[in-house]
Amino acid sequence: MEHRLGRTVRVFLVVLAAAGFHRLTVVPLVEPRVRDASAALEMSPEEAAAIRARADRRLAALGDVFPPGAWERDDPIMLESRQMRLLFKDYHSLPDGRVNLVPCTLVVLPDRNRVAVDGQAGRTIVLRAPQGAVLEFDEPLDLRAGRLAKLIGGSLRGQVTIRGTASAPGAEDDIEIVTRDVELDELEVRTGEMVQFRHGRSSGSGRGLAARLRPRAGPAGRGPNIGGVDVIRLDRDVSMRLEGLAGGLVPGGGAEPAPAGAGTDAAAPPVLVSCRGSMCLNVSASVITLEDHVDVVRATAGGATDQLSCDLLAILLGRRDKPAVPGEPAAVGRGGLQPVEIQAKGTPVVARSSGAELEARAARLGYEIATRRILLDGEEPVSLVARGSEMEARKIDYCPGPPGDPGSLMAVGPGWLRVRSEKSPPAQARWQQWLRMRPDGDGHVVSISGDADVSIETQGRLAAAEMHLWLDVVEPVPGALPARPAHGPDLSRVRPARLLARGMVEADAEQVAARTDRLELWFRQREPAPAPQAVAAAPAPA
Template sequence: MLRHRWAQIIVSLLVTAAAYHLYAVLAVPLIEPQPDLHGSSQRSVDFPADQRLQQRLQALSAFFPGRSQLIKNAKMLEIDQTTLLFQDYWNLGEGRVLVRPCLLVFDSRTSASPKWPSNLPEILILEALDGAIFQFDRPLDLRTARIGRFIAGQLLGNVVVRGENPTQDHPDFRLTTRDITVTEHRVWTNHPLELSWGKHRARGAGMEIVFRGRTPFSRGGFEQEPLNIDRFLLRHVDRLHIDLETVRSSDKPQAKGAMDSPSPPSRDEALDISCQGPLLFVPAQKTLTLEDRVEISRTQNSQSVLQLRCQQLVVTFQEAGPSNSTSAPPAETPASPDPSSVKKPIPGSSRWSIHLVRAIGRPVRIVFPTWNGELQGEDLRYDAASGAMSLGGSNGVQGKRGKDQFSALAVQCQLTSAGDIEMLAAVGPGKAQFTPTNSSQEWILTWGRSLTFTTGSNERVAALQGGVQIEAGDLGTLNAQEIWCWADAGLRATDFASLRLRRFVAQSAVELTSSQFAAQSDRLEAWIKWDNALPTQTSRASHGIRPQAVEQSAGKDDSSALMTNTGQIALRANLLRMEFAAYPGQAAELTALSADGSVVADERPQQADLHPLQLRGDHLEVTHPTRPSTIFSLTGNPAYVAGRGLALTGYQIFLDRGRNLLSVAGVGRLDIEKSAEQMIPVSAEDRVAIQWNQGMDFAGRTISFHGGVQLTSGPRRLQADALGIELEEPVILSSLSSFKGHQVRLARAIGNVYVENLELDPSGNLVARDMLRVSEISVDFLSGRVSAPGPGRFGTVRQASSLTGIFSADGVTRPVTQGQPDQGREDNSQENPSPKTNPDQDTGSPQANPPNQRLVMLDISFHQRLEGNIQQRQVGCYGRVKARYGGVTTWSAQSLPDDPALLGPDGMVLNCQELTAFQIFGPGEQRPHLELVALGNVTVEAQFHAARARRLSLDESKTLLVLEGDGDVPAELYRQEFLGGPIQKTTARRIYFWYSTKTVKVDDAKSLEISRSPTVPLGG
C-alpha cells in the first residue's frame, strides 16, 4: 500500500548515487584546485609539517584497523575537510598519474558547509587499495603544489566507501564495488555493487552517473555548489531493502525531552525492491524508473503483506518547499562547543516527496498475502499529493481473494495520508463473486456503470449504479438501476470480511426475487439489526415463537409462516421497506416488511387447485412474516385480500396471528367461495358474501360483523344491524393453510333482521321467494334449531300450485284487484321478464313473473316468537298469528292486506295462536310438499268461505284441509257459491275438505244449515 511519506523510501533507491556523489565531493577538492575569488585556475595544496604529519597520521590510523603500518608510511594531502593518504604515486605521462593505495577520509565535522546530508555518517572513508589513475590537462607536480584540470580517472580493484563512528542519527554506511571509471561528466562501473546504510540494503550491478552542465569536476569545489546529476542508472537491481521504520523516524523531528522518554516498540516493517532491467533516476525530470520484471514487497515482522509486480515502475518527485521552521534553537550550555561549529539550518532548503507513481505491465499484479488476495490490471497510477490511485487496462481489472473474484473495467481509489482507503470506485461493467462470512453460498454482484465505496470514521458506504444485480444464493436476486449500502467495520475494523451491513437502498426498476418472494417497486429500503447473541428457544417461546427447526422436527410444515412453501408471493408497490435481524454465522431473518403506493400482491401457487392469495391496497405492514406470530396490516381505498376461497375487503385490515385476531375497521366485505362452503351451510356451488358498515372482528372461534350487515349466498340474503358467528372449532391463524373443514356452530343476527330466500328449479327459474322480518334470530347449525323473538313477519311468494283454489269458487287463482289498497306491497303493477337468476348477481330485486305465470303469496305475522329446525324443515310461529293468502303480480311483493275483501276471490286471512309449517318429502317426490298446522281459536275468512276450529291442518300432497273441534266446540265450515247467494254451514267434530275435488267429509256431524244471509257469520 502506497503512502504519502514513501518519498524517503523511494529516495533510498538513490543511495548508490549518493555514494558516488560522496566520491565526487571527496575527490574533486584533491584532484582539481578550487578557483579563488579572483578567478585563478590554480590551487595550492597544504602539506603538513613533519610533527603535525605524524600527529595526523596517528589520529587517522584509528579509522584503518590492521593497516597501521601502511598509514605510518603514507603521504598525506589535506584540502579543507578531505584528507588523501597514499604511499606513492607514479607519473604515467600525458597528465596521467597512478596513486597507490588511494585512501580518502572526509570529516564533515571540520567543515563550515551546511550542505552535508544530515543522515550520512559524519566521517566517510573511501578505500581503493589497488590505487587510482587520474588524468589532468598537465603533468602532476607535487613539489610545486600545483594541480591541473581533471580530465578522467579510474578507481582500481575493489572500492569500499564506509562510515565511521556510527550513531543513531548517523547509522552505519558501507558501499562496495570495483573498477569505477570517472570522467568530467560521467562515473560508471559494470561490476556488481552492494550497499548497507543502517538497516537499508542494496545489491545490483552496472552503475552509471551522468552529470549535467558544468559539474563539480570542472568547477573545483563542493563548497561552491552541490553536485548536479543529470541521470543515475543501475542496469540491474538484485535487491533493494528499505527499512520503513527508519524512514519514518528520520521524517519526524525529535521533540524536546524525547531522549528521556521510552521509545515505542519497533514494528520491523520493510520494503524490498528488485528488477531485471535498469533503475534510472533523472533529477531534472524528478523521475525514477525501474523496468523489466519489477517486484516490490512490503513486509511486517518478516511476513509479506503487500507485493507489486509490473514491467515498468515510474516514480515522479516534487519539491516539498522550503523549510520555514520557526522553532527556537536549543539553548547553549556550558558544555556546548563553539557556536561557530554548530550546524545551522539551510535557509530556503527543500526536500523531495513523491508526486506520482505509475506501474505498467501485462499485467500489473498487486498481491495481498495476508488476505490471500490479488489485483491485476495493466496501468496503475498513484498521485501521492492527492492520494488518488487508479488501475485499468485494455483487459480491465481482475481481482481475487481465495475463491472470491472481482472484475471491472477500471478501479479508482482515494487513500488517506496513513494509507487507508477513503474512497474506491470500480468503473463498470463489473462483477464480483464472494461468499459472505455468515453464509456458505456464493453471492454474485454485477453492475453496469460504477461501484463506489467510501469510508467514514466507522462507517462504510457503497454505491452501485447501472443495471445492478445481486444474486444471493437461496436468499434470492435483487435487481435495480441504483443501490446504496451502509455498513460498519464490525468486530474487526481492519478486516474487510467482517463488514456488517446496516442499511441498503435500491432505486429505479427494483426487482427482488426468491423462492418464496418476488417484489417489484420504484424504491426499496432495508435495515439490518445485528445481534451477537443468538436467539434461544426459550426466548422465542416466551413470545409464542418456536424455531423453525424445532417445528419441522415435531412434524410441522411451513404453513405457520405468512410466506409458505405453497407458492411464491409476487408483490408490487411504489415503495418497499424491510427490516432484518442478523446473527453471526446465520442467514438474516426478515422481521418487518412495509409497502406503500398501489400495493399489489399475488401468490403463485404450486398446486393448481389451490386458490391463490391476492392483496390490493395503498399501504401494507407485516411484522415477522416468517413466524407464526405475524402481525399484518393492510389499508386502502379500499384494501382487498383474497385467497383460499375467501376474499376480504375493507379500508383497514388487521391480522395478529400470535394473538389469533383478525379485524376490519369501518366498511368491509367478506366473500366466501365454494372451497370454504363449510364455513356457512350453503350449497357447494353457492358464493357467500357478507357486507358491513362498522367493522368486523375475528377472535379464533367467534366472528362479529357490525352495522348494516348484509349476507348473500346465491339466492339467499340476510340483513341485520349486527351478525355474530360462532365456530364449532377455533380457527388457529398461526397454522392456517385453508378455511376448509371449519364448521359454523351458531349464527345470530340482531336488529332489523331481514331474511330472504329465492328457490330455483334445476333450470334456474324462480319458483318461490321467502321473506322473514324479525328483530333478532339465532341458528344452531349443529342441531338445526332456529329461534327468533316476536313480533315478526314471514312471507312467501310462489307459483300457483295445488294450494290454489282452496277457498275459491271456481278453482282459478286471481291476483288482488289492481287499484285496491295493498298495504306493504312493493310495485304490484310492475311485471319484469327473465325468470332466471344468476347466483352471483344481487338478489335484492327478484324478477316479476311472466304474464302466463300465476303467483300467490302467503304472509304470516306473529307476536310472541318463531321457532323451527332447518334440519327437520319445520318452522313455527306463536302468539296472535295471522296468515294472509292471495294472488300477486310480482315476485317483489312484500306483504298482503288484513281485509279479506281486498285479497280477491281466492284470498283468505287465517288467525290462530300457533302456526307450524313442515316441508316433507313424500315417496317419489322430487320437491318437498307443504304441511301446515294451526292451533288455538283458528278462524279463516275469505270472500266465499269461512271456517272456525280448534285445530286446522293442511296436506299439500293430498290437497286435504282438515278442521277439528273439541268436545265442547265443534268445527264450523261456511260456504257460499256466489256473492249474495245462500250460505251453507257445516258443523262437526272433524271436517275433511279435499279442495282439488271440492269434496267434503265430516266426522260426528252436528248440523247442516243453509242461510240467505249475504255475509258469512264468523262472529256468530
C-alpha cells in the same frame, strides 16, 4: 659560390632562430604539463616533511572517516580543495601529464551550500583504491602549496571501495560499494565489473556501475566541482535484500502480526528484490527504478508470502518521521529514507499475499505503503481479490479503513463484485458506470450506477438505473479477538440500514415481484436471543 654559401648560412640562421623562438614561447603553452608537473612534484626533504605535517592536521579534521590502522592515518601526502581531499603515499608523473598515485584515496566532503539549505550534516564520500590510481587534472599538482586542481578523469586499479557516511546524525543510511577497475570522469564514476553494495542494513549486488555526480551549487571556483551523487545505476542482474520494512513493500504486506515484545523494524522480515535488467537510484528525486522481470518476495515467520511480479517497478522514497518527544529515540533508521509508495507496470502486474488472502492483477498498479491504498488501471479490465470478495472493473481505487471498517472504494467502468461471508449468503453486483463505497456519518454508503444489478443467493434479485445502500458499522463483540488490518473491503462488521433504488426498478424475491421508478427499503436487525442462564441445582436433602 660565395653568394650561394652566404645565402645558405643566412637561411640556416633564420631556421635556428625560429626553432629557438618556438622552443621558448610555443612549447611551454602547448605542452606545459610534463615539465610543470615534474617541477611541481620535485621536493626537498624539508618540503616533504612540511607537507606531511600539514596532512596530519587536515586528517585530524576529517574525524573517524578512516578506521584505525588504515594507511591514510600513517603519514600520507594530502592535497585539498574546498570540498575534496586527495591522499596518497607514492607518486610519479607520466609523459602525457597524468599522475600515478599509489595507494590513492579521494574524500568528497558535503556541499556546504546544500547543508545550509537542508539543515542536515550531509554525507561524506570516501573512495579508496589501495592498488593505486592514474589521474588527470586541469593543471599540475602543487605539492608545496597542498592545493588540489580540478579533476578531469582517471582510472582506479584493482579493488575499489566507495563509502558514504550517514546523511544525518543517528540515520542508519550509510553507504558502501565494493567493485573493481573504476573509470573516472569529471562528473561520472563507472565500471563494468561485479558490484556489491550496502545501504544501512540493506544490501545487494549487480553488474556494471555508473554513478553520475551533481555539480556543486554556486560559483565553480578552484578545484573539483562536485556537489554530491545524483544518479547511481546498475546495468543488469540486480538482487537486493531490504531490511526494516515493517509494512512490507507490496499490497498485503504487514498482514502477519509481529512477535510480542519485538520492535517493529527489528521484527520485520526482509524483502527480496531482483531483476534481470537495470536498477537506477535517482538520489535527487528519491526514486529507485528496476526493469525487466522484476520480482519482489517477502516470507513471514508464520509461513505467509507476499509477492509482486512486473516489468517495471518504481519505488518512491521519503524520510522517516522524527520522534514526537525531544530526546525520545525514534525507530531504527530514523532520519533516513524509506519506501513510501510503489508504481508497477507489466503485462500484467501480479501482486499476491497469502497472509492477507489478496491478489491484484492490472497493467498498472500503485500502492501507498502507509495507508495501504491500492490503485489498479490499464487498457484491459483489472481485478482485485481480497478476503471474502472478488472484483473486476476498468479501474479500481481502494483504501482500507481501520480494522473492521470497510474503507473507501471506487470501481469505474463495466464491472462486477462478488462477496462471500460466513454469516450471509453469497451476493453479486454488476454495473456499467461505477461502484463507489465511502464513509457517511458513522457508517458507509455504497452506490452503484449504470444498469445496476444485485442478486443474493436464495433471496432474490434487484435491478435499477442506480442504487444506494447505507451500512451501519457495528461494535465488535466483547472479548473477541481484535481484527487484523484489511487489504480489501472488510464487510464482517457492517449491517444494511437503508436501500434506495431509482430508475426502472425491478425486484424479484421469493415472495414478491415488483416494477417501479423508485424503491426504498429499511432494514431491521434481529437482536440475538439471550444465552440461557444456568440454574444452580438445589442441594440434595441429607
